Amino acid sequence: MAKHTRYIRFTDLDHGYLKDDVPALAYPAVLIDLDGTFSQQGMVTQLGDITVRLRLVFSAHSTTDNLSPRSVAEKGLAYFELEHIIHQALQGWTPTLSTPADPAKDIMPPDLFGSFSRIAARTDSRRTDLRIRELTYKISLQDLSTGRFPQRHVAELDLQLFFSQPG
Numbered sequence: 001m002a003k004h005t006r007y008i009r010f011t012d013l014d015h016g017y018l019k020d021d022v023p024a025l026a027y028p029a030v031l032i033d034l035d036g037t038f039s040q041q042g043m044v045t046q047l048g049d050i051t052v053r054l055r056l057v058f059s060a061h062s063t064t065d066n067l068s069p070r071s072v073a074e075k076g077l078a079y080f081e082l083e084h085i086i087h088q089a090l091q092g093w094t095p096t097l098s099t100p101a102d103p104a105k106d107i108m109p110p111d112l113f114g115s116f117s118r119i120a121a122r123t124d125s126r127r128t129d130l131r132i133r134e135l136t137y138k139i140s141l142q143d144l145s146t147g148r149f150p151q152r153h154v155a156e157l158d159l160q161l162f163f164s165q166p167g
Helices: 070-076 078-090
Strands: 010-013 029-040 046-059 097-099 102-106 117-124 130-143
Touching: 046 078, 070 078, 078 117, 078 130
Parallel strands: 010 029
Antiparallel strands: 029 046, 046 130, 097 102, 117 130
């Protein structure tokens, strides 16, 4: 596949951008949404099953049909390559929690989290002006935040490779 930019130009929580006729996004963009279910494990402990949905959004600027020149079709299919790069970064990734004052110092034992596991990847074809791939991951966690650990935590996913601006 032809080389293309591997940088994500816009990342945010999914605030309904795709409902706008002309979404205020820079492409490619990633919109993130989280859902969770929780079960009680003790007085202050809960077990959470979290679903993380990433919408990878591209402008539909290249055709992919068999009549197009190969270079044009490859450019039109480049979003699959970026999807694979994102999947390689996320599959099996385990978050850590740290204090805002000292991000290098973990405050939670590492066994409180499972790791990211992809459960679905699909194309959202409701819009013809955009190419949208929805990647869905699951992760489990043991929430002790109402117990003996500090209330303020920062979970950070290090995808700086993708957030950088193209050179």
